[in-house]
Amino acid sequence: MxxxxxxxxxxxxxxxxxxxxxxxxxxxxxxxxxxxxxxxxxxxxxxxxxxxxxxxxxxxxxxxxxxxxxxxxxxxxxxxxxxxxxxxxxxxxxxxxxxxxxxxxxxxxxxxxxxxxxxxxxxxxxxxxxxxxxxxxxxxxxxxxxxxxxxxxxxxxxxxxxxxxxxxxxxxxxxxxxxxxxxxxxxxxxxxxxxxxxxxxxxxxxxxxxxxxxxxxxxxxxxxxxLPVKTKKKSDKKIRMGAVVLEAPDGTVLIEKRPSSGLLANLWQFPNMELPTGINPRSALEAYVEAEYGLNACIQPEKATDIIHIFSHLTWEIDVYIGTIDAKTEKERTKFVSKEDLETYAFSVSHQKIWQHVKGMDK
DNA sequence: AAGGCGGGGGA
DNA sequence: TCCCCAGCCTT
Known part of the structure; x- marks a missing residue:
């Protein structure tokens, strides 16, 4: 008062x-x-x-x-x-x-x-x-x-x-x-x-x-x-991420719905993981896809692009890869969708950018 | 009380 | 770069 x-x-x-x-x-x-x-x-x-x-x-x-x-x-x-x-x-x-x-x-x-x-x-x-x-x-x-x-x-x-x-x-x-x-x-x-x-x-x-x-x-x-008096917030964390766009033989792409709570809850994304330091992102992603989805992925050796995404409280540095898989096994929160249908799903902005880049590579 | 939670525009 | 935006919820 x-x-x-x-x-x-x-x-x-x-x-x-x-x-x-x-x-x-x-x-x-x-x-x-x-x-x-x-x-x-x-x-x-x-x-x-x-x-x-x-x-x-x-x-x-x-x-x-x-x-x-x-x-x-x-x-x-x-x-x-x-x-x-x-x-x-x-x-x-x-x-x-x-x-x-x-x-x-x-x-x-x-x-x-x-x-x-x-x-x-x-x-x-x-x-x-x-x-x-x-x-x-x-x-x-x-x-x-x-x-x-x-x-x-x-x-x-x-x-x-x-x-x-x-x-x-x-x-x-x-x-x-x-x-x-x-x-x-x-x-x-x-x-x-x-x-x-x-x-x-x-x-x-x-x-x-x-x-x-x-x-x-x-x-x-x-x-x-x-005025006004306002104390500053602490600086944010940086997290290195690897993400991969995986295409099945019929041309569909694997996407996954994020958990129902926490960051970007219920939004769709491509398979991704926090990258451990000192490990090849490509092999880390292949192991992750095998463990998480039971799929055998062949990921291209060179990253397709990288994306910096800044949240209010942390920063993602995402290395983006592309690859193929030989089978289509859907799990509880995953889907294989055609490239036309993909844009009807709600994605986080960083993963929208991933798709925009990969889509442009086809030409 | 402190921290998580998005994304973008302006200084 | 940093700040801040017609804030709320969980811990």
Missing amino acids: PENSALQKININKFQKDLVSWYEAEKRDLPWRHERDPYKIWVSEIMLQQTRVDTVIPYFNRFMEQFPTVESLAGADEEAVMKAWEGLGYYSRVRNLQSAVKEVAESYGGVVPADKDEFLSLKGVGPYTGGAVLSIAYGLPEPAVDGNVMRVMSRILTIWDDIAKPSARKIFEQAVRKIMYEEDPSSFNQALMELGATICTPTSPACLLCPVQNHCQAFEEGIQRE
């Missing part, structure tokens, strides 16, 4: 008016801003978690064409839903979303609950998403504290808590509650986020264009660049 003095310096009524009138005049035209359907607002908020607006827009439009209602998503084929999310990242979001939507269909008669406890109990709905949907779709005066809001509020009120710590969120939620514009919580919450996204940016905020400059205590003291 900011000290009382910080909050008391704010003329709350004027702050609300300056912020919301700026928002009404300047807000970006975004697809979900044409919608009132709580389901559609909800989907947009899930997609927007840790994901930029420009990235989300085409995914949102396609998703709404494919799954326009609670019922359509609740009844949709899981593979089709994963394919619609392919490339967007954080795939547990869509698994949880479909699970939650099914619960809405079954337990709430298909109506997204407007009750805070009920909505927050759904899978994948946390404090931010809960506040966002309840305020935007139902007009409830709940805070929706994301990274933008913490940055904006830390500057307005000079809040020095470390926003990297989970405990900080409650500080900002309480601050937002105290200045909440009860007449229009939807516009107020979205205005705080819009300000953070377009004016009150992390580095070099555009304070001279800011509609609430007069209310900003960091600007008054000239310390807007020192």
Whole structure:
């Protein structure tokens, strides 16, 4: 909680008016801003978690064409839903979303609950998403504290808590509650986020264009660049991977579905392994294919390409090989698919790149 | 409280 | 390079 003095310096009524009138005049035209359907607002908020607006827009439009209602998503084929999310990242979001939507269909008669406890109990709905949907779709005066809001509020009120710590969120939620514009919580919450996204940016905020400059205590003291306080995360790990595209005599290719939990859960991939140091990747892969799939692989000696893939917490360096197998034995999570069908499966981006490269070699 | 979980764009 | 993005879940 900011000290009382910080909050008391704010003329709350004027702050609300300056912020919301700026928002009404300047807000970006975004697809979900044409919608009132709580389901559609909800989907947009899930997609927007840790994901930029420009990235989300085409995914949102396609998703709404494919799954326009609670019922359509609740009844949709899981593979089709994963394919619609392919490339967007954080795939547990869509698994949880479909699970939650099914619960809405079954337990709430298909109506997204407007009750805070009920909505927050759904899978994948946390404090931010809960506040966002309840305020935007139902007009409830709940805070929706994301990274933008913490940055904006830390500057307005000079809040020095470390926003990297989970405990900080409650500080900002309480601050937002105290200045909440009860007449229009939807516009107020979205205005705080819009300000953070377009004016009150992390580095070099555009304070001279800011509609609430007069209310900003960091600007008054000239310390807007020192806020918010955020500790750095540790550097990431590097992992060397070997992957192989194996073709059967009939021209089909072996793919495998990843485990149902963990990194890139339920996405499809080519056979791959973490490479032990000091061992020939080709022979390591042949032994792996034999042990894992019971298949006798003949892998070309030269690697086809290598791919660097950077996640937020680790890096894969993938050596890619191609080869052939003489038999087709499918196991529980493997499939042999034709080259035309392959692109109907949802792959991680790194393995999409593997296929793009191998496909191009055929010419 | 800390770490896993994707991918891309901007400084 | 590093940061950060309309965060949530598990441990």
